[in-house]
Amino acid sequence: MTNHVVEVKQLTKSYGKMTAVNEVSFTLEPDKIYGLLGRNGAGKTTIMHMITAQLFATSGELKVFGEEPYENAKVLSQICFIKESLKYPDNYMVKDVLELSASLFPNWDKEYANSLVQDFQLPLKRRMKKLSRGMHSSVGIIVGLASRAPLTIFDEPYLGLDAVNRALFYDRLIEDYSEYPRTIVLSTHLIDEVSRMLEHIIVIEGGKILINEDAEELRGSAYTVAGTASAVESFIQGKKVISREPFGALLTAGVFERLTDTDRKKAAALGLQIASVSLQQLVVQLTNKKLETKGGSRS
Amino acid sequence: MNRISNVMKLHNRDKHAWMTVPAGILASSFIVNLIIGYGSGVAIYTGGLSSIFIYMLVLGIIVMPQTFPFAISFSVRRTDYFIGTVLNALLSSLVWTLALLLLSSIEEATNYWGVQLHFFSLPFLSDGNIAQEFLTDFLLLLTLFLSGLVIGSIFRKFRAIGLFITSLAAMVVTTLLVVLSTLNDWWEPIWNWLKDTTAFELSLWFLPIALCFAIISYLLIRRSTV
Numbered sequence: 001m002t003n004h005v006v007e008v009k010q011l012t013k014s015y016g017k018m019t020a021v022n023e024v025s026f027t028l029e030p031d032k033i034y035g036l037l038g039r040n041g042a043g044k045t046t047i048m049h050m051i052t053a054q055l056f057a058t059s060g061e062l063k064v065f066g067e068e069p070y071e072n073a074k075v076l077s078q079i080c081f082i083k084e085s086l087k088y089p090d091n092y093m094v095k096d097v098l099e100l101s102a103s104l105f106p107n108w109d110k111e112y113a114n115s116l117v118q119d120f121q122l123p124l125k126r127r128m129k130k131l132s133r134g135m136h137s138s139v140g141i142i143v144g145l146a147s148r149a150p151l152t153i154f155d156e157p158y159l160g161l162d163a164v165n166r167a168l169f170y171d172r173l174i175e176d177y178s179e180y181p182r183t184i185v186l187s188t189h190l191i192d193e194v195s196r197m198l199e200h201i202i203v204i205e206g207g208k209i210l211i212n213e214d215a216e217e218l219r220g221s222a223y224t225v226a227g228t229a230s231a232v233e234s235f236i237q238g239k240k241v242i243s244r245e246p247f248g249a250l251l252t253a254g255v256f257e258r259l260t261d262t263d264r265k266k267a268a269a270l271g272l273q274i275a276s277v278s279l280q281q282l283v284v285q286l287t288n289k290k291l292e293t294k295g296g297s298r299s
Numbered sequence: 300m301n302r303i304s305n306v307m308k309l310h311n312r313d314k315h316a317w318m319t320v321p322a323g324i325l326a327s328s329f330i331v332n333l334i335i336g337y338g339s340g341v342a343i344y345t346g347g348l349s350s351i352f353i354y355m356l357v358l359g360i361i362v363m364p365q366t367f368p369f370a371i372s373f374s375v376r377r378t379d380y381f382i383g384t385v386l387n388a389l390l391s392s393l394v395w396t397l398a399l400l401l402l403s404s405i406e407e408a409t410n411y412w413g414v415q416l417h418f419f420s421l422p423f424l425s426d427g428n429i430a431q432e433f434l435t436d437f438l439l440l441l442t443l444f445l446s447g448l449v450i451g452s453i454f455r456k457f458r459a460i461g462l463f464i465t466s467l468a469a470m471v472v473t474t475l476l477v478v479l480s481t482l483n484d485w486w487e488p489i490w491n492w493l494k495d496t497t498a499f500e501l502s503l504w505f506l507p508i509a510l511c512f513a514i515i516s517y518l519l520i521r522r523s524t525v
Contacts, residue, residue: 054525076374089365096312103305104373
């Protein structure tokens with residue numbers, strides 16, 4: 001008996017001839033913060049919808065807390081899935097959403113929810129329909145945090161939310177997570193903002209898993225090298241190059257490899273500058289161009 | 300049971316859809332008729348009561364798009380959603396039936412509001428004893444809600460195209476029945492049967508229909524996605 005929170009094997013979702021998710025396999029472990037990253041339409045939301053039994057898989061195996069999630073009250077009550085496109089009943093006020101959440105989510109912390117309402121300065125008696133986009137997102141964030149669900153999923157939760165409130169969200173998330181550890185999945189485009197929180201990264205591209213790696217490992221697994229074009233070209237011979245940005249006679253290349261001491265010395269000898277790649281750059285480059293494997297051959 | 304009562308809570312938080320709007324529609328229809336009654340001085344038999352019945356159909360249609368994606372997103376099981384929704388409709392139909400019966404007896408006691416306005420107590424519909432009147436109203440309200448729910452569920456599962464095909468199929472079947480009735484001279488027996496049947500007897504026919512609608516919506520909701 002494994003204690004995976006989510007176990008996905010060969011999960012596929014297709015709409016007619018279009019395959020949105022293609023034989024994806026991964027596991028999520030308890031009490032970790034995951035980043036589910038990828039471009040629009042990569043299949044992130046579809047995967048999360050299947051995990052929460054809101055969409056049905058075409059094929060493959062899916063276990064959440066060791067069981068099938070579909071119509072499984074025991075499993076579903078442990079999940080809180082907050083997505084950007086969440087639609088509330090037209091007549092609902094903010095307090096309706098919060099009070100109902102208190103009965104729907106077993107771990108709901110009412111006092112914590114109230115303090116978050118203060119933090120985000122939400123008007124309790126305003127109708128959901130009348131809220132600004134940012135306030136609308138705050139309600140979802142409050143539900144996601146205060147529900148303290150063992151599996152909490154945030155899918156682009158902060159549309160329209162300003163930088164101050166986003167920072168507030170990250171702070172509260174980290175604080176509450178350290179006090180009440182749980183499995184959190186964050187799906188976002190603002191990778192740099194969340195990268196310090198993420199412990200494990202899954203990158204989806206074209207319905208497939210591109211990267212499934214520990215965040216620390218991943219951060220150290222790439223670097224950029226800059227200098228004169230000829231020197232850079234000779235340096236990147238035989239390496240996994242993920243980007244190539246010429247600027248006049250200069251060239252900056254991204255290398256998807258761990259930087260070894262030999263390489264560092266070699267770069268120094270060639271007069272090249274080595275810089276680290278942020279998670280965001282890495283994901284952008286990996287999903288922008290398919291991995292150009294092996295060597296300096298021009299694409 | 301707790302999960303089902305949560306779904307009912309989910310619905311009842313929307314007091315406008317379940318209480319204020321239908322009450323408002325019925326009240327405004329009644330007041331307009333009452334004013335006309337005062338002005339005209341003749342006995343009025345009005346169909347204003349139908350507004351509440353039509354509203355139940357509309358409520359059945361809108362309840363799915365309004366609350367299903369929300370409920371499913373908030374970790375509610377589809378089965379619990381269905382049972383909770385139908386129970387809430389049952390409860391709502393019950394409350395409205397009692398209100399209509401009460402208003403109907405007030406109407407009779409006040410000599411039709413003093414102006415011969417027949418709004419709640421109508422010939423045919425209010426014939427029969429109190430139990431029959433109760434069941435007539437109750438079954439009619441519930442069946443209308445459930446037919447709305449079927450429409451909402453078809454839309455949820457098969458989207459606009461499914462609704463279009465269903466309406467097309469319904470039209471074809473109706474047309475065939477009309478043609479058959481005309482060819483075989485069934486119209487006269489049909490009218491005679493309708494004439495001889497009381498509202499209560501007719502409403503009993505709604506029972507199997509309501510049951511069918513409930514089963515169909517349940518099966519559709521079980522397979523519906525967000």
